[in-house]
Amino acid sequence: MKKRITPAFALLTAFGVAALFLSACGKEAAPPAPKYTDAPAVKTRVYRLAIHPLHNPEKLVRAYQPLIDHLNQQIADARFSLEASRDYDEYERKFRARTPDLLLPNPWQTIEAMKVGYEVIAMAGEPGDFKGIFLVRRDSGISKPADLKGKAVAYPSPTALAACIMPQWFLHQHGVNVNRAIENRYVGSQESAIMNVYLKQVAVGVTWLPPWRQFQKDHPQEAAQLKVAWETPPLISNSLMVRDDLPPKVRARLRAELLKLNDSEQGRRILAGMETARFLPATDADYAMVREFVARFEAQVRPVENK
Secondary structure (H helix, E strand, O other): OOOOOOHHHHHHHHHHHHHHHHHHHHHHHOOOOOOOOOOOOOOOOEEEEEEOOOOOHHHHHHHHHHHHHHHHHHOOOOEEEEEOOOOHHHHHHHHHOOOOOEEEOOHHHHHHHHOOOEEEEEEEOOHHHOOEEEEEEOOOOOOOHHHHOOOEEEEOOOOOHHHHHHHHHHHHHOOOOOOOOOEEEEOOOHHHHHHHHHOOOOOEEEEEHHHHHHHHHHOHHHHOOEEEEEEOOOOOOEEEEEEOOOOHHHHHHHHHHHHOHHHOHHHHHHHHHOOOOOEEEOOHHHHHHHHHHHHHHHHHOOOOOOO
16 A cells, blocks of 8 residues: 655655755865964975086986985985086086086086185095096007197096196196197097097097096996006095075085085995095185186186187
8 A cells, every 4th residue: 555645745855855965065065174283384495416517417317316315314404406417518507607506516617606606615525536537548559648649639528627627738748739739529528538539539538537437337348448548636626515595504514414424334335426535624715726727727728718
């Protein structure tokens, strides 16, 4: 027997369903209650470290990313990132525009960066390591600087201090007119300078010790066909610089972390990957000798830059 549904019952039932529906919709549409906290919202600043083209960009990142990771672990309220450059020209344009927060430049770039407001806080590596080396093939027959007359020489860049300026001064001191007696080829990177001599594109490839040591590790068979013919006297190593608007607290923490890297096993592994013995205390004043050396070089050999 079917139950009879009266009009009044139907009306009440419809009204109840509608009320439940509207109640549920109201709950979904209600905005969330605001949450309050005493802690201010802080966005961590990222500081970019630009390193001059010691290696090609991929290899440079492999060598220096562990340092960046370490700094990010050790320094609170700051983040660091790594910036590579395609070649020396690009790197020098960057720091002259004051775009990187931090620099790891060669000593000539160091004195140039001072002109636009960067300051030295440390030296990267032992000064005795900073010397140019002349690489020749073992079958080249080259034994003295005079043998280079009429031949081509490869360098990373005309502004590379250890891998160009100091070697050209060395040749000048040994009676070779670098502007007339040899062909100078600026090939963009340290590794390219080494490969040019290996591939017999030039008689000599000029670089400095860390890239040569890295090349020997990465390409032992090719390196075995080369030898160091001569090396220059040392000068002073690369610097670590900060832009003059870096917060003093971050500057102090960064310097402290760099100087103590050699005190721990992890830090020594980071340094070994960069082919850097250690970071040493240094200031702008330590690089005055570079300014004096470059002045002699430009007076007797050539301008460092063609402006």
